[in-house]
Amino acid sequence: MIVMACATFPPEPVVAASLTYDLATELARNYQVRVLTPRPSRPYGFSFSSDTARRDQFEQVILPSYTCPKSCLLGRMWESYSFGRHVSRYIRDNSTSIDVVYICAWPLLAQYMIAKTANRLGLKSVVHVEDIYPESLSNKIPAVGAIVGRLLMPLDAFSLRMATQVVAVSDNMMTRFISTRGISSNKIALVYNWQEEDVFLEYRKELAEHQVEEEPDKVFTFMYLGNIGPVAGVDFVVRTFAEARIPNARLVVAGAGSMREQCRKIADGYGSCIEFWDVPQGKVPETQAQADVMLLPVKCGAGMSSIPSKLLAYLFSRKPVIACVDQDSDTAQTIRKADCGWVLPPENPDELTKLMKTVVGLPQQTMKQYGLNGFMYARKHFSRQRNLNKLVRLIRKNL
Known part of the structure; x- marks a missing residue:
């Protein structure tokens, strides 16, 4: 046994x-x-x-x-x-x-x-x-x-x-x-x-069968989806996004965790376009499909020993990733090898603000290519x- x-x-x-x-x-x-x-x-x-x-x-x-x-x-x-x-x-x-x-x-x-x-x-x-x-x-x-x-x-x-x-x-x-x-x-x-890639593939197939034209004035969505815990650095992202005041953009924080209410209070203090979503079981592909870019913040030193599971889901959703992590971490190395996004040092608000403002203006084809790169790398390794x-x-x- x-x-x-x-x-x-x-x-x-x-x-x-x-x-x-x-x-x-x-x-x-x-x-x-x-x-x-x-x-x-x-x-x-x-x-x-x-x-x-x-x-x-x-x-x-x-x-x-x-x-x-x-x-x-x-x-x-x-x-x-x-x-x-x-x-x-x-x-x-x-x-x-x-x-x-x-x-x-x-x-x-x-x-x-x-x-x-x-x-x-x-x-x-x-x-x-x-x-x-x-x-x-x-x-x-x-x-x-x-x-x-x-x-x-x-x-x-x-x-x-x-x-x-x-x-x-x-x-x-x-x-x-x-x-x-x-x-x-x-x-x-x-x-x-x-990650079970089939759930992402099945959702993408369903999406293709009911494809709706994208609205020209659609709000650009930065998203974090995962556990909102003490080492996740979500509070840093909330503050940085709120202070950046990027026109026609929103931040979605999806998931549960011990820091969720604290992050919500921070967001309420700014009155910015920051939304907190629950993620029903089995709805990760559907939720992430509404994002333009996925965010992966990790406190300094906390991401050295493993690749956060949320990164794998991001990649299988074919979304570009902005990671604020230690430069020699496995997460940083994965994103660089996959060529699926950007790596910044942890908790650097100036660099993150500058990058978010740049990403909003990138061509859709560039964003899709980053997403596809990540997806192909994930299928091969994860x-x-x-x-x-x-x-x-x-x-x-x-x-």
Whole structure:
């Protein structure tokens, strides 16, 4: 039996949840799969329907662990410990029937506790890391983040060394694990997070069948779609756009998250053309189709370890991207390689204002070419089939 310890899972509308669901579904074609999850809670402020029943080939076990959807350091630490404790107990109670443990859990405590339990019981484990901790803490608690990071680094290194296989989601992450955690290059594999491109292709086909001529005086739309959290930098975009006062343009902030209300209050203080939209499940392609340019702001240092999942959705929607990110991040490198937009340093209002005013006046053909470039690059590197198959092979290798 394959046991999957998944911190997020459907009906949560976050990419990590859809990835683990895809993996469980694919593995269940040939193996017995049991998925251990907490109660759905992500993103903060999202309303979950009580009717979430599905007919899956795998079994899902919802553990009574503590959840903390709102960004709070102590709450998130307790959430990680609680999930790790419940999963570890489950593994101990069922160890004789388990062949391999797949871990995509909260850092640092849950990941450490589950990997340690599997190791002690002689079970093989595959640790799938979505973000690098404790380095990410320095962006959330700058004053003491570096000190806390140095104290916690051995814990993360130990949990990765206990795993049979480590999966990294970006080139920078893989390089860092090898250089700072002492992980052998033979033990770590690179598997990019993926998007289900078919939903974007199907929506585009429907759109083509009911094509309506674009209005000549259409308002130019800058859009951010994703989790509105503390490291996303949406507050910076809201302020910059409001102060830029670009004629015949609007900013749409779509999604949920702990910073949404704060960003809305900032926008209200300016009285500018800034709109906040909810994104119903399954409506990402439809929502992004209304944008001219997608925005991807990330706080300084926060985007070094992975490629934000929202970027993949932007690319599959064939939209140009303005990214305000670290220049040597995987996100910046992806946009440059794909030639699908522009890369600016984080939180530089003058440069972003200048670029937004320039982009509004670019020819439609130029914008469409950027969008097509991104789409072709995403199909080659971030497709579901390519990366899901690679991850499945890694797990099978450890059975």
